[in-house]
Amino acid sequence: KQEVTQIPAALSVPEGENLVLNCSFTDSAIYNLQWFRQDPGKGLTSLLLIQSSQREQTSGRLNASLDKSSGRSTLYIAASQPGDSATYLCAVRHGSGGGADGLTFGKGTHLIIQP
């Protein structure tokens, strides 16, 4: 059974710092990996999607990398801002057959950017 782990569980840093969030998964047979942010009481906003054949994706100040063979992904946030405060979730889509196309999520990293 696929398991997704996110480290750290919580992080508080001053504004302007660059930071890295980590995600690991136990079964490397994934189809893709998606990073989301979730604001309190809200749904999920998709940040980046990395297909299993890709190594990284970039969107603005965000950069996500994927090392499928080692079961790891990182989300790099450059020049952090208070508006980046949220919970960041990592999720993998299964790559094998049988219609198992839902996402398996980690518990998330709760990020606070101090002004």
Place this chain on the structure above:
Amino acid sequence: ETGVTQTPRHLVMGMTNKKSLKCEQHLGHNAMYWYKQSAKKPLELMFVYSLEERVENNSVPSRFSPECPNSSHLFLHLHTLQPEDSALYLCASSQAVSGRAYNEQFFGPGTRLTVL
């Protein structure tokens, strides 16, 4: 706005009530999903519909009954729930290819359910 809407946003119900959650997607997708988010637990996949056919039921109790009448609408019918079913229920959609859900998933804002 992600193009996925959910109603109601908040719901309080007793254990003997019957209620339904509604999800609608305006993205032209053909795969839809229900997830459950409980406190201190990862989001859990409940059901997957691809091309209006249920392709996954992730060991969900029968007191939860999904319905997908067309590719734009998804319902979750609730009956005789338990207090431990209180959670945020999230709907998502994506574009399926050849019957298998394929690409990026977009989520609705969720329904916060409280079972008394």
